Amino acid sequence: MSLEDSEFEYFCSLLEENTFKKKEYLLQSGQLCNHHYFIIECLVRTFYFDDSGTEKIVQFGIENWWVTNMDSFIKQKPSSVNIQALEPTTTLSIRKDILDSTYDKLPKIERLFRIITENWLIAQQRNSHFYMKASSKDRYFGLIKSIPNFTQRVPQYMIASYLDITPEYLSELRKTH
Amino acid sequence: MSLEDSEFEYFCSLLEENTFKKKEYLLQSGQLCNHHYFIIECLVRTFYFDDSGTEKIVQFGIENWWVTNMDSFIKQKPSSVNIQALEPTTTLSIRKDILDSTYDKLPKIERLFRIITENWLIAQQRNSHFYMKASSKDRYFGLIKSIPNFTQRVPQYMIASYLDITPEYLSELRKTH
DNA sequence: GAATTTCATTAAGATATCTTAAGAACGAAT
DNA sequence: ATTCGTTCTTAAGATATCTTAATGAAATTC
Structure with missing residues (x-):
């Protein structure tokens, strides 16, 4: 599968560029996660505080990965985790509402994200199994x-x-x- | 999102019904995983053998879940894991090639599986984070x-x-x- | 239903990991 | 250069988990 130039250009027009300073938050727990971020340059961490107030890091995100809190983004409920830049960061992001309406307009974009999600799941499983064993x-x-x-x-x-x-x-x- | 009756019927016509006896394999490591199984009734386990020959279970699957080895199914490479019925089992399954061609014919089915995969990823992450911490x-x-x-x-x-x-x-x- | 195999429990000593506390190394601020 | 705060290391005793081995219970086979 591949996009036509015009389709790719249209898709790019939907993206916002964001920059974050070191230690700045892409998302804080309690907020609704409305953005799916594609990391151009940097390192971010996803973490929460456990009952005794200790930081628990559940994920690192690096260049060329999509980062979001899927649970909050997809189900539109408050995030239970924070996402924070560990380095000065540049991302491209797409908003939830724009993404959803783009799915209706351009099935190829829906396919793109189907495939991204599949690959993410595969990576997550591989990682999880390694971590478990x-x-x-x-x-x-x-x-x-x-x-x-x-x-x-x-x-x-x-x-x-x-x-x-x-x-x-x-x-x-x-x-x- | 919802399917029309006729679409739902068409989709159902693509599914095969399978039954497995207790201890029978839905998939063995080394094989190509060509089916995505929806479990009607039973319990299955996904496992591999580690270097010292010990069984390592990485996942259990139960009623109303989709089960497959995504890595093998999506990327069409030999499976590194076995999937085995722990109880007499009934599943509905769809073949990889049929699913792919259905995506082209019926965008709503592609949407359905996009959403299934998203939910799977969310569950996998939640599970993985709980397991880690x-x-x-x-x-x-x-x-x-x-x-x-x-x-x-x-x-x-x-x-x-x-x-x-x-x-x-x-x-x-x-x-x- | 006796024999055999598989599974679950118990206990003792070994290893992995944590807690606490202290000191060392490094960078930032004065 | 000195000081301060943060991170990293080291060590000692505590707790979690494993290994091995033995026993008991349950399920399967004959």
Whole structure:
């Protein structure tokens, strides 16, 4: 499947360009997530606070990925997570209402997003299965291999949060590699 | 979005009904997954063998869920996992080639599967985040609450495999509830 | 229904991971 | 350069989880 030039151009006209400073939020919990972001340049994290007030990172997003809180975006309910830029960020985004009406006008766009969602699901499953079955150590080294310069771009305590281990223990793991 | 009666009827005509005996495979690793199954009645598990030959269960599927190995089905590559009936099973299934050509003929069906995939992704993410952050004990009690009669339907060592803990330790967890 | 196999429990000692607390390294602010 | 705050490391004792092995219970086979 591919778009005609004119279709591609039309689609691009629907996108907004956004910039965020380091530490700025793309989405805060409680808000309705109305944008689907395509990350041009940067690194973002998705996280929430657990009952004891500790930050829990559930996802990192990098260049060339779509990022949103699907649960809030699709079902139009308040987000339970925050999405925050960890680096100065540029994104292209499309609004929920515009996307929905574009589906009606241009079936090819609906197909595009069907395929994007399928690929996202596949990636999510692969990731989830790896996360479920691998040891902390393998998860750590798998993670830093999958994102370029990850250890330079993100403080270690955030990686520990994502892996759901303590920073102290992560420090231990790195030593014995 | 909803289908006209005639569209619904047409779509149904594309489905095959399948039955599987207990322990029979819907899909074996190495095969191409050509079917997307809708489970009418039963419980299936998706699993693989790790390097040391141990079964690792990555997913259970129940009534009214779609089950397939997306990675193999969508990308048409050999499956890395097995899908097996744990109970006598009835499914409706649609073949990959038929589904693809139906997308071209009936955009509403493409929409239907876009939405199914979106919902699947949302469920997968919710599940994955819970799995990543919860304790073994919470994961166990969360799991058995989410599937009716789960402890009666599935041997405990399979639940342990899914949770990635030993059956002995699961036994311990149940005791101290 | 006895024999066999599969599954679940229990317990002891081993390993993985956490908690707490302290010190070291680094960068930002003065 | 000094100070301060943040992040990372180290270590000791605590808790979670695993391994192994034995026993008991349930299901399956003959």
